[in-house]
Amino acid sequence: MKNSLKVERAKKDFTQADLAERVGVSRQTINAIEKGSYNLSTILALKIAKIFETELENIFQLEETDWK
Amino acid sequence: MKNSLKVERAKKDFTQADLAERVGVSRQTINAIEKGSYNLSTILALKIAKIFETELENIFQLEETDWK
């Protein structure tokens, strides 16, 4: 799964720690998500989308390899 | 988190087993998701949305209690 978290964070000028606090996870979790290769929970993804005032699909997108 | 999986399944006339096979999980996983009280992964939620040709937010929605 791809994601544009880093870009969205930049738009709002949030640090990883800022975002982590707002959505209630650790900073390392945000860092790991940005690195990719990490399948976060739907609730967390929805929270992140809400914080960035956009749709989840605008931030997180399936890749070919996600279909096994 | 609320979800309208059951309704979406009905629209397409899919059984739980049908859906499970299409997204690559077990039937029990689909059943558990429909029951609610279950925070599925984002990749799985995106796959489900894609199968139903709609946006993830149309199927899965945050509730107050999801914010801790």
Place this chain on the structure above:
DNA sequence: ACTTAATGTAAAACAAACTTTACTTAAAGT
């Protein structure tokens, strides 16, 4: 009554998300 298909549910086991602690590096400000 019998069979079949769909669903509900449960327990044990496994895989993966997420936390905590902690150390490192890079950039920017003073």
Place this chain on the structure above:
DNA sequence: ACTTTAAGTAAAGTTTGTTTTACATTAAGT
């Protein structure tokens, strides 16, 4: 040079998603 802030990373531990196997229930068809 020194300090501070943001980011990268790693290992151990806890929690939770997901699978597997298995059995029960309900509705529909014959």
